[in-house]
Amino acid sequence: MSAVKLLLYVNDIPIVNPFNRKTSWVIWIIILVSYGYMAGIVMSGASGKINAVADNSSCSKPLDLIVTGIDYDESYLSLECMGLQGRMAYKQIAVWQDSAYPLVYGSLFFFTLLCLSSYCTKVKIIILACCSLPILTVTSDFLENYFIVKLIDEFPALNADTIKMLSFFNSAKWIIFFVQAVLIVLFSIGALSKFLQTARQVNK
Numbered sequence: 001m002s003a004v005k006l007l008l009y010v011n012d013i014p015i016v017n018p019f020n021r022k023t024s025w026v027i028w029i030i031i032l033v034s035y036g037y038m039a040g041i042v043m044s045g046a047s048g049k050i051n052a053v054a055d056n057s058s059c060s061k062p063l064d065l066i067v068t069g070i071d072y073d074e075s076y077l078s079l080e081c082m083g084l085q086g087r088m089a090y091k092q093i094a095v096w097q098d099s100a101y102p103l104v105y106g107s108l109f110f111f112t113l114l115c116l117s118s119y120c121t122k123v124k125i126i127i128l129a130c131c132s133l134p135i136l137t138v139t140s141d142f143l144e145n146y147f148i149v150k151l152i153d154e155f156p157a158l159n160a161d162t163i164k165m166l167s168f169f170n171s172a173k174w175i176i177f178f179v180q181a182v183l184i185v186l187f188s189i190g191a192l193s194k195f196l197q198t199a200r201q202v203n204k
Helices: 003-011 021-053 072-120 124-154 160-203
Strands: none
Touching: 021 072, 072 124, 072 160, 124 160
8 A cells, every 4th residue: 555545545534523512612611620739739749759858859850851951961860869769769750750740741741632623624644643632642651750750769780772773662651742732732722713713604
């Protein structure tokens, strides 16, 4: 099958929203509230727990919040500042908080992009491409957390290959994250424009 035929085949795949518009908004609000709870209470509490036992939590950024790539010096400094108790606390938090949080914000991104892109375009390839981004973000986040835990186990003898993999998935997570944010802004503008256009036609 040629690339053109494959694209045409994908564009013929039916993408049906099983919910009406009102139900879709209700589900979106539930996910948004869940995200707010995870970000504002669960993850903040987890961060506070690490900071409470860390040797010096203010001397370096957490590895998962670095957006410019991670090198050996940054990795070592961050883990050293956390101290033994801080590193052990991070490993405990990584078991479920750092596993649940990506799923929640990934669901929020997925549902937002699905609703907005479906409203703005009928080209299914674009819709599928947009909806695949949250899956890639969540996968990158999971792998980033995995390699952070692996570095904690290796500390102080950090492996250069582990740092390279951590830096790769960290960069991938943030790049895809910002792409999603830009798409949501663009699709929101498009959806608002369509809404205003429809309103003007109704009022004529």
